[in-house]
Amino acid sequence: MTRFGYTLLTEQSGPKDLIRYAVAAERAGFDFELCSDHYSPWLAAQGHAPYAWSVLGAVAHATDRVELLTFITCPTMRYHPAVVAQKAATLQILADGRFTLGLGSGENLNEHVVGRRWPTVARRHDMLREAITIIRGLFSGEVVDWKGEYFEVDSARLWDIPEVPVAIAVAVSGDRSVEMFAPIADHLVTTEPDAGLVGSWHHLRRATGLPVETRVFGQVPICWDPDRDAAVERAHEQFRWFAGGWAVNSDLPTTAGFAGATQFVRPEDTAAAIACGPDLDAIVEAVRAYWDAGFTDIGLIQIGDENQDLFLEKAAEALLDKLRAAAPR
Numbered sequence: 442m443t444r445f446g447y448t449l450l451t452e453q454s455g456p457k458d459l460i461r462y463a464v465a466a467e468r469a470g471f472d473f474e475l476c477s478d479h480y481s482p483w484l485a486a487q488g489h490a491p492y493a494w495s496v497l498g499a500v501a502h503a504t505d506r507v508e509l510l511t512f513i514t515c516p517t518m519r520y521h522p523a524v525v526a527q528k529a530a531t532l533q534i535l536a537d538g539r540f541t542l543g544l545g546s547g548e549n550l551n552e553h554v555v556g557r558r559w560p561t562v563a564r565r566h567d568m569l570r571e572a573i574t575i576i577r578g579l580f581s582g583e584v585v586d587w588k589g590e591y592f593e594v595d596s597a598r599l600w601d602i603p604e605v606p607v608a609i610a611v612a613v614s615g616d617r618s619v620e621m622f623a624p625i626a627d628h629l630v631t632t633e634p635d636a637g638l639v640g641s642w643h644h645l646r647r648a649t650g651l652p653v654e655t656r657v658f659g660q661v662p663i664c665w666d667p668d669r670d671a672a673v674e675r676a677h678e679q680f681r682w683f684a685g686g687w688a689v690n691s692d693l694p695t696t697a698g699f700a701g702a703t704q705f706v707r708p709e710d711t712a713a714a715i716a717c718g719p720d721l722d723a724i725v726e727a728v729r730a731y732w733d734a735g736f737t738d739i740g741l742i743q744i745g746d747e748n749q750d751l752f753l754e755k756a757a758e759a760l761l762d763k764l765r766a767a768a769p770r
Contacts, residue, residue, distance in 0.1 A: 443732050443768035444472040445761055446740035448512070448660065449496065452482035453679060454746045456491040456499075462749050463500040467507045469757035474500065475512035475543075475660065475740040480519065480551040483682040484703075485696045489746070494528050501536040509540045512660065512740065513612050513630065515547030517565065519555055522572035523597050526579035529607050530599050538605030543630055543658070544573065545612035549694045559692070566621055567591070573609065573625050580607060610658055614687060616641060624649055628656040632687055634734035643735075659736045661728050662715050664744040665756050669718030675745045676715050677708040684714060715744070721760050725767050732768050 447466035449459045463474055478493040497509055509532070516525040529542040546565035553559055560568065568591045575594055578585045582602045587594035610628035613619050619638065623629075623645040631638055639657055647653050662680055666672035681703045682690065693699055711717075716727040731739045741760075743752045 442770050443736070443765075444738045445764050445768075446473040446475050446508075446510075446738060447471040447757075448740050448742040449474055449476040449500070450742055451477045451479050451489060451491050451493055451496065453487040453489055453744070454749065455489055456496050458746065458749070459491070459496050460499050460503055462753065463507075464503050465750070465753040466757065467504045469753055470761050471507060471757070473508035473510060473738065473740070474504075475510050475658075476500070478511050478514045478551075480554050482696060483550065483690075483699050484679060485700070486678050494532065497532055497540075498535055501532060501539070507539065509536055510610065510658070511541075511543045512658070513543045513545035513547075515552055515569075516544055516572040516576065517568040517591070518547060518552040518557055522575040522592060523579060523585075523594050525572070526576040527599055529576070530580065530601060530603055533603035533605060533607045534601060538603065541608045541610055541628065542576075543610045543612070544569065544576075544626075545630065546691075548691045550690075550696075550699075553694045559694070562691075563617075566618055569611070570621055570625065573611070573622075576609070577625070610656070613638070613642070619645060624651065628658060630658045632659070634659065634730040634736065636734040639735040656738050657736045658738045658740065659731045660740040660742060661731060662742040662744055663724050663727065664715055664717040665719065665721075665724065665752050665760070666717070666748055667719050667751075669720075672717035672719075673708050673712045675748070676717050677706070677711040680715065680744050681706040681711050684710060719756075721756065721763050724760060725763050728764060729767065 476493050479490045516522045533540045546569045549559045571589045571591050579599050584598045585594050608627040610630050611622040611626035612630040619641050623642050629642045664672040664676040682699045684706050716724045
């Protein structure tokens, strides 16, 4: 059965609001909740970037049923992998086994803040692979000593190990990253409804004797609003950065850079890419490409902080009903 999630978008909401939305989203019937892990919003108009792990710790205690997932944590620059392993293990205990660690190679926007040079894509992938090896080792509860190409770990051990092991989902974008991460991850994250990429992931895992019951996570922005014009305006103001694609979005370092790169994106361009307004059937159609491509878990982003309460109160349950009626079982 296709599962549907709600996104706790740290770029557009403060920490207390995010926790309130998390509770309301669970009440509305979402299956899981994704939490972005940002140091900066994409555009200044979004206006927020609280620390995701503090938010998730509070959400773990405020909710009872929904699964939780970082979407996405980069364990190579702003965070050392040994610290990510400790955070993830602790959160899994607080969440009573409901947490999945979503990892990726990161964006310059969030990682440049520690003053390190932004690596090439190939090097970022190599760093991520080494980081996952360290994190897996620490999840075992054993002492880890490591001296690799990018990281060192000196006699580290996690002293609080959850009863339910932390699963790792990894973001991939093409054949090379599939080849690198399918053998060492539990689940797949990708941004486009690419059936070929999903098929390659499953084929490689099957060929190497790994379990094929892997989950495929994706995310779809929407902008529900009773007034379609207001929805288009809000989506353009806060989410026009989405038009750049990840090849661009991973490299720009500042909100000013994103503002400049998207200055010629028109409201009608945003509306063509993102379902805007009150039509729930249009949102279902926007999501359909993901389950058609083999995604098992699809997270929704409701754009804008100011309408979250209204969306969760007035639209979320009806939208979930329509999505579940249309999606594969």
